[in-house]
Amino acid sequence: MTHSQRFDPARAVEMAKEALQIEAQALQQMAPRLGDSFAAAVHAVLACAGRVAVMGMGKSGHVGRKIAATLASTGTPALFVHPAEASHGDLGMVTAKDVVLALSNSGESDELNAVLPVLKRLGVVIIAMTGRADSSLARHATIVLDSGVAKEACPLNLAPTASTTAQMALGDALAVALLDARGFREEDFARSHPGGALGRKLLTHVRDLMRSGEALPRVSPDTPFTEMMREMSAKSLGLAIVVDAEDRVQRVFTDGDLRRLIERGVDLRGLKAGEVGSTNPKSVPGDALAVEAADLMESARITVVLVQDGEGKLQGAIHINDLMSAKVI
Structure with missing residues (x-):
């Protein structure tokens, strides 16, 4: 019997609903954990004279690229630096004036942890977004943001699903808090989106x-x-x-x-x-x-x-x- 012959539509919908419920619950459980460390992260970025260098491997890297783009479009200069490439020269993109936002659910990404000592010697503020407070990443970090989830939406509890949703949402929360603190307005958003519909509406006279x-x-x-x-x-x-x-x-x-x-x-x-x-x-x-x-x-x-x-x-x-x-x- 082929996969298509075994396909059960009702089961597919049931699994989808369960995945959404797990991820929604993960976000609801994360909100009460926001506190002093989150405020410290916002303050560190506001005080930063350089840019936010976002780092992450694998799925965390994909999320990190999106967070960097969201920060940049809402008034916080940011870029994504691939940890593996950082070990081979790209770390020169990070200066002592920058803040590093490092993403890793386990906090044990070899490529990411390899560059952390160098960043610490450089005197860079490191904001860790991790699901484990006792991880290597958390121990190296200046500020730790808890993005941990009880379980993944994956039925095998293996594929990063709820954990990447949590990272994405926490990155959005950081961007929104920074946007508000900077007094960022619609006109400012339009200037960074001149080709979009909002840019045309707010920039065309x-x-x-x-x-x-x-x-x-x-x-x-x-x-x-x-x-x-x-x-x-x-x-x-x-x-x-x-x-x-x-x-x-x-x-x-x-x-x-x-x-x-x-x-x-x-x-x-x-x-x-x-x-x-x-x-x-x-x-x-x-x-x-x-x-x-x-x-x-x-x-x-x-x-x-x-x-x-x-x-x-x-x-x-x-x-x-x-x-x-x-x-x-």
């Missing part, structure tokens, strides 16, 4: 996307209606902006305004631009975030927002398509 100059359908109040319509058609914004001699916005005439005039049977031929449209158009300043313009469009149910300075002078216009092209929305 209206002035970066707005249409300006000759791209604007701009007319004066005495512009004949037919000429205003030609300007609207040529600039493809679905509106015409009526400005005075000093470029202050007087009115906006939209496709919707045109439809309503036609429905009322108004004779359009004798009209001037200054006689039609809205006198209170929606606008934002150029230094507003592009996402603010998007919010205004959504709330007002419009597709174009004007850009004006503090004196009401026209600077540009931004269309919903501009926001979509820039992936702000």
